[in-house]
Amino acid sequence: MPDMLSEGHLKDIIRLELGTDLYVTPNTWAPSLYHDLVDEAEVQSYLEARGSGYRNGRWIGLAKSPKGRSALYKPILALVNRILVKFGGHEEAGVTRKAFDTRKVRMGNGSHGKALPDISIRATGPSFERPPKLSTAGIGFQDIASGFNVILDKDSDQQLDQVVQFGIYCRQILIQQPNRNFVRFLIITQSGVRLVHYDRSGTYVTPFHNIHEDPVTFIRLILGLSSTNESILGFDTAFEWTIDPESGRKVSGTIATLDEAGGLIRYKLNMDAPPLVRAGIRGRGTTCWTAFHPETGDRVLIKDAWRNESKGSEIEYLKVAKGVEGVVQMISFEDYRAETKNYRPASCDHPGSYNRVKSRVVMEHYGPSIWNFESRIQLIGAIKDAIQAHKKLYNRLVLHRDISMQNFLLGSSVEPGRRGVIIDLDMAVKIDRPASEIPADPRTGTRQYQSFAVLESSTGVQPPPPQDHLDDIESFFYVTCHIVVLFDRPGVPKEDIPKFLTKWGLAKEADAGVWKFLFVNKPLETSLISKYWGKPIVELVQSFKKFIADIHREKDKYSADARTSAKLVKRLKKNLWNKAAEHYAEVDGFFQTCLDALELEEINGPAPETPDSSAPSSPESSPTSPLPECSGLTGGSKRAPSFSEETMDDSDLPRKKRPRKS
Incomplete structure (x- = not known):
C-alpha cells in the first residue's frame, strides 16, 4: 500500500x-x-x-x-x-x-x-x-x-x-x-x-x-x-512465492512458522488481502498477514514485529489474555527469528543502535482495521467493546500502553463484546510491578495517540507520573476523534487534514502535548465534524472530552502537590487508580448512550441538527493527523485561546506552565 x-x-x-x-x-x-x-x-x-x-x-x-x-x-x-x-x-x-x-x-x-x-x-x-x-x-x-x-x-x-x-x-x-x-x-x-x-x-x-x-x-x-x-x-526467506510468468505478479505464497506443538507449518497466504504494514523504518515494523491453515483451511492472522531486546516478549501477555473477549487470542509463537545486531559491526556501541528481535505470532483471525468501518453503529460498537476488553485485561493486571488506530481490528461478529478487538501487546506491562518501574515514557506507544501525561514526561517533569489505565483511555479518545474528524463518511477522508491532527503525530513530544492540551481544553469546533456523524456522535465526543479534561486537572493537581514519586503514587492510587471501575463504567456509558441514539435514528430518522460551535456548552477542541500508514504514531487550567488551523506555526504554540515544588 x-x-x-x-x-x-x-x-x-x-x-x-x-x-x-x-x-x-x-x-x-x-x-x-x-x-x-x-x-x-x-x-x-x-x-x-x-x-x-x-x-x-x-x-x-x-x-x-x-x-x-x-x-x-x-x-x-x-x-x-x-x-x-x-x-x-x-x-x-x-x-x-x-x-x-x-x-x-x-x-x-x-x-x-x-x-x-x-x-x-x-x-x-x-x-x-x-x-x-x-x-x-x-x-x-x-x-x-x-x-x-x-x-x-x-x-x-x-x-x-x-x-x-x-x-x-x-x-x-x-x-x-x-x-x-x-x-x-x-x-x-x-x-x-x-x-x-x-x-x-x-x-x-x-x-x-x-x-x-x-x-x-x-x-x-x-x-x-x-x-x-x-x-x-x-x-525473510520463510516466505515462498509463486510468480505468474505472464503478469509478473505474485499469485500464491506461503509463510513458514511453528505450530502449537512446535513443529514446522506452512500457512497459505491470502493473496486477496494485502498485508497490513506499519509504515516506518525504525521501530517495531509490525506487519500482519492473513493466511489459511494448510489442512483445516481456518483463517489466521500472522504478525511479525521487532521488539527492543531489553523488553519482555509479547507472548507472556498473550498468555494472560487467553480467554479475554475482545483481546487478540494467540495460537502459536516463534521468537528470535532475526536480530538487528547481526546486520551491523560487532563493535557498534552507538546509543541509538540497540538490538531489536523479530518475533512471529499466529493468532485467531478477526475483521479488518477499524479504519475500514462501514457505519456509525459498527464503529462506535467496536470502540466500546475494545474499551471493555481493555478493562478486562487491566483486571488481569496487564496495561496495553499502545492504544492506536493500527492496534484496533473490527470484530468478526456484530454481537456486543465481539465487535472490536485489541491487538499488539508488544508494549504491554504488568501493573503489579512497582509503579516506579512503569513511568510515563514518550518512547512507549504511538505518538499520534499518546496521552498528555506521557508526552509531558519528556519535559523532565518531576516527579514523573506512572503510566496508568487513564492514559490508555485517553488514547481511545484520540482514536475516536481522529476517525470522526478525518472522515466525511466511511471510506472518504477529508482532502484537507486539520493541522492539529498532523501535529499530534509529527510534532516533538512537548509540542504534540500542547496541541492535545488545546484540543481537550478549548471548545469543540463542531464544524470540523461532517454532518454524516450526527448529533449522537458529536455529543459522545463532547462527553468523552470533558472526562479527559477532568482527569487532566486531577492529575495536574496531585502532581503539583507531590514532592516525591512515592507521595504522587499514594495520591494517584487513592484518588484515581482505586476508581478504575468507575472510570471504565463512565466512558462505557458515553458509548452506550451514543449507540442507543444511533439505533433510534435508524428507526425514526435523525434528531434536529447539533447547534454550531459558536455557543459551546463546555470547553472543547478539535483533531487532525496524517492518514494511518497501514491501509497503508495536557493538563488543564486556563481555557486556551482560539487559533487558526491554517496559519498557526510551531512558534505560535503557547507553552503551558505548571507550578513546581522543590
Missing part, C-alpha cells in the same frame, strides 16, 4: 524517526563484507583484463573533475552492469538483476510522484513482482533489489540529507516488499562509495571508500546489493 504523504512530509517523519546522530562504521567494516560472493583472485584477474574499464589504478570512464553529476550517470551505470554481467552469477529461471537509469522515473499508483534512486537494480525472482501500473521504465518499488545515488565528491559531506533521501526509498521498499528485514543502498561519487543501511534499529553509514584505490571492495558492494540470493539482500 502506498504512502499517502508528500515527500516533504515524509522527510520530516524520517528526520524525526532516525535522528541526526548517525553511526558511522569503522573504515575496516565495508571491506569485510560479501567475501563469499566472489573470489579475490578472480576479481584481480578481471581488473587486469581489457574489458573491465580499469586501467593504471583508475576506472577510466570516471572523470577526475566532472562538470556535474550528469557526467557521471552513464559511465557509472555501464560500470555497474559490466560487473553484474561478469560476477552476477548464473541466472536461474525467472531470477535476474540489471541496473537501470531511473532518475526521471515518476511513480504512479498512489506514490505521489516520488522518484526512484538515480540507478535502480531491477530484480525478478520470488520476492519481487512487477508493479501493477508500470512506470515509464517498467520499474517500481515492488521490483528493485537496491538503488544507488550519484553525487559529486564536493557534496559527500551532506551525510544527513543523503540518509533522509534514501529513507524515502527505504520506506517504500519496506511497504512494497514486506518480508524485508533490512535494506541497503550505495552513494557513488567520481572517486568514492558509501553504503547506507536501514533496519528496525535505525540506520548507519560507512565512510567513503576510494573506488579506484580499492576496486575490490567496490565490486563486492555492488554484488552484495544486487545478489540473486534473497537472504543476502535482507529478505
Whole structure:
C-alpha cells in the first residue's frame, strides 16, 4: 500500500524517526563484507583484463573533475552492469538483476510522484513482482533489489540529507516488499562509495571508500546489493512465492512458522488481502498477514514485529489474555527469528543502535482495521467493546500502553463484546510491578495517540507520573476523534487534514502535548465534524472530552502537590487508580448512550441538527493527523485561546506552565 504523504512530509517523519546522530562504521567494516560472493583472485584477474574499464589504478570512464553529476550517470551505470554481467552469477529461471537509469522515473499508483534512486537494480525472482501500473521504465518499488545515488565528491559531506533521501526509498521498499528485514543502498561519487543501511534499529553509514584505490571492495558492494540470493539482500526467506510468468505478479505464497506443538507449518497466504504494514523504518515494523491453515483451511492472522531486546516478549501477555473477549487470542509463537545486531559491526556501541528481535505470532483471525468501518453503529460498537476488553485485561493486571488506530481490528461478529478487538501487546506491562518501574515514557506507544501525561514526561517533569489505565483511555479518545474528524463518511477522508491532527503525530513530544492540551481544553469546533456523524456522535465526543479534561486537572493537581514519586503514587492510587471501575463504567456509558441514539435514528430518522460551535456548552477542541500508514504514531487550567488551523506555526504554540515544588 502506498504512502499517502508528500515527500516533504515524509522527510520530516524520517528526520524525526532516525535522528541526526548517525553511526558511522569503522573504515575496516565495508571491506569485510560479501567475501563469499566472489573470489579475490578472480576479481584481480578481471581488473587486469581489457574489458573491465580499469586501467593504471583508475576506472577510466570516471572523470577526475566532472562538470556535474550528469557526467557521471552513464559511465557509472555501464560500470555497474559490466560487473553484474561478469560476477552476477548464473541466472536461474525467472531470477535476474540489471541496473537501470531511473532518475526521471515518476511513480504512479498512489506514490505521489516520488522518484526512484538515480540507478535502480531491477530484480525478478520470488520476492519481487512487477508493479501493477508500470512506470515509464517498467520499474517500481515492488521490483528493485537496491538503488544507488550519484553525487559529486564536493557534496559527500551532506551525510544527513543523503540518509533522509534514501529513507524515502527505504520506506517504500519496506511497504512494497514486506518480508524485508533490512535494506541497503550505495552513494557513488567520481572517486568514492558509501553504503547506507536501514533496519528496525535505525540506520548507519560507512565512510567513503576510494573506488579506484580499492576496486575490490567496490565490486563486492555492488554484488552484495544486487545478489540473486534473497537472504543476502535482507529478505525473510520463510516466505515462498509463486510468480505468474505472464503478469509478473505474485499469485500464491506461503509463510513458514511453528505450530502449537512446535513443529514446522506452512500457512497459505491470502493473496486477496494485502498485508497490513506499519509504515516506518525504525521501530517495531509490525506487519500482519492473513493466511489459511494448510489442512483445516481456518483463517489466521500472522504478525511479525521487532521488539527492543531489553523488553519482555509479547507472548507472556498473550498468555494472560487467553480467554479475554475482545483481546487478540494467540495460537502459536516463534521468537528470535532475526536480530538487528547481526546486520551491523560487532563493535557498534552507538546509543541509538540497540538490538531489536523479530518475533512471529499466529493468532485467531478477526475483521479488518477499524479504519475500514462501514457505519456509525459498527464503529462506535467496536470502540466500546475494545474499551471493555481493555478493562478486562487491566483486571488481569496487564496495561496495553499502545492504544492506536493500527492496534484496533473490527470484530468478526456484530454481537456486543465481539465487535472490536485489541491487538499488539508488544508494549504491554504488568501493573503489579512497582509503579516506579512503569513511568510515563514518550518512547512507549504511538505518538499520534499518546496521552498528555506521557508526552509531558519528556519535559523532565518531576516527579514523573506512572503510566496508568487513564492514559490508555485517553488514547481511545484520540482514536475516536481522529476517525470522526478525518472522515466525511466511511471510506472518504477529508482532502484537507486539520493541522492539529498532523501535529499530534509529527510534532516533538512537548509540542504534540500542547496541541492535545488545546484540543481537550478549548471548545469543540463542531464544524470540523461532517454532518454524516450526527448529533449522537458529536455529543459522545463532547462527553468523552470533558472526562479527559477532568482527569487532566486531577492529575495536574496531585502532581503539583507531590514532592516525591512515592507521595504522587499514594495520591494517584487513592484518588484515581482505586476508581478504575468507575472510570471504565463512565466512558462505557458515553458509548452506550451514543449507540442507543444511533439505533433510534435508524428507526425514526435523525434528531434536529447539533447547534454550531459558536455557543459551546463546555470547553472543547478539535483533531487532525496524517492518514494511518497501514491501509497503508495536557493538563488543564486556563481555557486556551482560539487559533487558526491554517496559519498557526510551531512558534505560535503557547507553552503551558505548571507550578513546581522543590
